[in-house]
Amino acid sequence: MIYTVECNFADPDSEAEWNLFYSLQKLPALISVSGFHTSQRFKALSNDCPDYLALHSIDNLHVLLSDEYRHNGGGNFARWQQHITDWQRNLYGGLDRAPAIDTDHYLVVSTIGPEPLIDAGLRPYPLHAVALDRHPEQSWLAMLDRPLVFGAGVHVYRPMAEQLTSSRDE
Known part of the structure; x- marks a missing residue:
């Protein structure tokens, strides 16, 4: 399953420090939790979506409800x-598993259907919401080798680092 976290950060003075915390502490802590397999974080190039997106490959919802997640990954x-x-x-x-997006490529997320991705010559991966906020109900992911401008409902992200993989999966 794919666990997504989206947000903005409202304090420009501490944003760089927060990004270091997230990349150097938060993601490694998450990937150490049993049931987490991959983690990767992205920064939006699009203006009409939250600035940050994290994609995690996990086994199921029970991973997010576990004591291990609450103590090691979530809530810090x-x-x-x-x-x-x-x-x-x-x-x-x-x-x-979430696709690993190399730092010289881009992630595209469509919430309006796969057609804009297909029209751009991309291969969309369908996702359907099963838990947590459940909004949007459906999304499609694709990898892009250069930044393109899409219309509303299609967002382009650049990776902030390579995808982390659990040592249990290596």
Whole structure:
């Protein structure tokens, strides 16, 4: 399953420090949780969506409800919480593993259907919401080798780092 977290960060003075925390502490802590397989974080190039997106491959919803997740991965945002806005979490079925997006490629997410991705010559991967916020109900992911401009409902992201993979999956 694909676990997504989207948000904005409202304090430009501490945003760089927050990004370091997220990349160097938060993602490694998450990937250490049993049931997490991959994690990757992205920054939006589109203006009509939250600035940050994290994609995680996990086994199922029970992973997010576990004590291990609460203690090692989830909920350690206390210092940053006041600056995190537009926070949304979804759990999607449709893919077992999130695609690894190299730092010289881009992730495209469509919430309006696969057609804009297909029209751009991309291969969309369908996702359907099964838990948490469940909005949008459906999304399609694709990898892009250069940034393109799409219309409303299609968002382009650049990877902030390579995808992390659990040592259990290597």
